[in-house]
Amino acid sequence: MSRRIPQEKKFLKDIAIIDIAEEGRGVGKTDDLVLFVEKAVPGDVVDVELMRKKKNFAEARVTSLKEASTYRVDPFCEHFGVCGGCKWQHMSYESQLKFKQQSVDNALSRIGKVDTSAMEDILGSAQTEYYRNKLEYTFSNKKWLTSVDEDASQLEMNALGFHVPGRFDKILDIDHCFLQQDPSNEIRNTIRDFALSKGMTFYDLREHTGVLRNLIIRISSTGEMMVIVVFAYPEEGQVELLMNFINERFPQIASLLYIVNQKRNDTIFDQDIHVYAGRDFIYEEMEGLRYKVGPKSFYQTNSAQAYELYKITRDFADLKGDELVYDLYTGAGTIANFVAKKAKEVIGVEYVPTAIEDAKVNSAINNINNTKFYAGDMKDVLIPSFVVEHGKPDVVITDPPRAGMHADVVARLLEMESPRIVYVSCNAATQARDLVLLAEKYDVKRIKPVDMFPHTQHVENVVLLELKKS
Numbered sequence: 001m002s003r004r005i006p007q008e009k010k011f012l013k014d015i016a017i018i019d020i021a022e023e024g025r026g027v028g029k030t031d032d033l034v035l036f037v038e039k040a041v042p043g044d045v046v047d048v049e050l051m052r053k054k055k056n057f058a059e060a061r062v063t064s065l066k067e068a069s070t071y072r073v074d075p076f077c078e079h080f081g082v083c084g085g086c087k088w089q090h091m092s093y094e095s096q097l098k099f100k101q102q103s104v105d106n107a108l109s110r111i112g113k114v115d116t117s118a119m120e121d122i123l124g125s126a127q128t129e130y131y132r133n134k135l136e137y138t139f140s141n142k143k144w145l146t147s148v149d150e151d152a153s154q155l156e157m158n159a160l161g162f163h164v165p166g167r168f169d170k171i172l173d174i175d176h177c178f179l180q181q182d183p184s185n186e187i188r189n190t191i192r193d194f195a196l197s198k199g200m201t202f203y204d205l206r207e208h209t210g211v212l213r214n215l216i217i218r219i220s221s222t223g224e225m226m227v228i229v230v231f232a233y234p235e236e237g238q239v240e241l242l243m244n245f246i247n248e249r250f251p252q253i254a255s256l257l258y259i260v261n262q263k264r265n266d267t268i269f270d271q272d273i274h275v276y277a278g279r280d281f282i283y284e285e286m287e288g289l290r291y292k293v294g295p296k297s298f299y300q301t302n303s304a305q306a307y308e309l310y311k312i313t314r315d316f317a318d319l320k321g322d323e324l325v326y327d328l329y330t331g332a333g334t335i336a337n338f339v340a341k342k343a344k345e346v347i348g349v350e351y352v353p354t355a356i357e358d359a360k361v362n363s364a365i366n367n368i369n370n371t372k373f374y375a376g377d378m379k380d381v382l383i384p385s386f387v388v389e390h391g392k393p394d395v396v397i398t399d400p401p402r403a404g405m406h407a408d409v410v411a412r413l414l415e416m417e418s419p420r421i422v423y424v425s426c427n428a429a430t431q432a433r434d435l436v437l438l439a440e441k442y443d444v445k446r447i448k449p450v451d452m453f454p455h456t457q458h459v460e461n462v463v464l465l466e467l468k469k470s
């Protein structure tokens with residue numbers, strides 16, 4: 001429970017920031033409290049105001065930067081500080097990589113009890129700006145007002161942009177986002193301006209009213225574009241008016257789609273997709289392979305760095321061509337198809353049925369005939385009879401969601417005793433937890449963190465495990 005903070009204890013002076021926490025806040029200490037300080041960087045000395053206090057720790061914000069850390073740089077985006085997108089922009093990229101490496105090291109050594117002395121250096125992203133292939137924006141009639149917006153009564157209150165952290169109903173109007181290459185910004189701003197000029201209403205996230213709801217832009221590594229406009233309650237002619245405008249203004253869009261979503265939530269997975277112009281998919285390309293990406297398909301959002309991650313995964317798997325590989329949590333089968341020509345057979349398992357359909361299509365369009373894909377919850381699919389039917393794998397590649405693997409799945413891996421496991425993870429803490437269990441039969445041989453998301457606290461980590469010689 002949060003405690004009330006007496007006024008005289010609310011403000012603390014000269015706090016040295018000594019570390020960075022998992023979610024990216026600076027960490028400071030007093031005699032009796034650990035402080036998590038928004039926007040503070042290790043090496044800073046700051047005065048802070050406590051915002052929330054628990055027994056042993058408190059959340060705080062900087063009121064004065066007394067000494068700036070040498071890791072600090074000027075953020076390059078005008079939306080920094082309000083937008084939740086790139087919270088580490090105020091730290092040099094080299095220092096971001098250093099802290100990501102350190103956070104993986106801490107998780108593996110403290111939670112996983114792994115000897116990290118031979119851990120390899122983190123692979124940074126060659127592109128640190130404009131690296132995402134997909135962005136999702138929200139239309140809202142409740143624009144988040146910044147200090148620049150002085151006279152609210154005169155302001156346009158409609159906005160198209162990103163949620164302000166902690167405010168589901170407020171949207172920060174975005175003018176320039178550094179996450180996706182051109183013409184992403186131009187498309188977003190042009191659509192917003194046209195909608196405003198035609199008096200189209202923007203969604204009210206509390207009342208569930210309004211015409212325009214979401215905008216999704218995908219730009220693949222081949223330069224192909226998909227634009228999806230999500231309407232809520234369009235009036236007669238409004239869909240045609242906007243879609244026709246987009247089509248004429250940006251004829252290079254390969255896949256122009258729209259959805260009418262009148263549900264309470266934003267997810268498009270259960271919605272009908274309408275093709276306004278072009279195809280209902282775009283292509284991604286990686287090492288000569290083509291991947292078909294539809295509006296509901298999952299594809300790693302940093303395409304260039306996904307290629308690096310997959311190369312490391314394949315290198316760790318050390319395939320000679322005669323192996324049976326299991327690719328667990330295969331998504332749209334991207335890793336499975338990527339390693340297929342170096343293996344005898346690859347079997348992919350994934351929860352989402354449409355992703356499995358994509359995985360099969362991706363094998364077919366690349367003339368890959370040695371893959372098989374199965375949909376279902378991993379703990380229910382990867383059971384002894386599955387292993388009897390398909391054979392014991394020589395190599396397991398596993399890339400679970402943030403929660404890590406279910407204990408039953410880890411137990412199955414221990415039973416299967418595959419000689420090698422390559423464990424790709426986006427959460428080193430849950431990976432470390434799973435490594436503790438796997439240590440019963442496996443040694444950690446290699447560890448390589450990879451940065452897929454510059455200017456955020458997220459970090460990917462690849463671990464190679466080898467079966468202990470009995």
Ligand SMILES: C[S@@+](CC[C@H](N)C(=O)[O-])C[C@H]1O[C@@H](n2cnc3c(N)ncnc32)[C@H](O)[C@@H]1O
Pocket residue numbers: 298299300329330331332333334335349350351352355376377378379399400401426
């Ligand atoms: C980190 S993604 C891996 C995607 C894929 N390896 C790639 O690189 O594109 C994790 C995947 O696990 C799937 N997943 C989550 N929980 C699952 C479960 N219980 N059983 C099977 N798959 C699951 C998700 O749908 C998601 O596609």
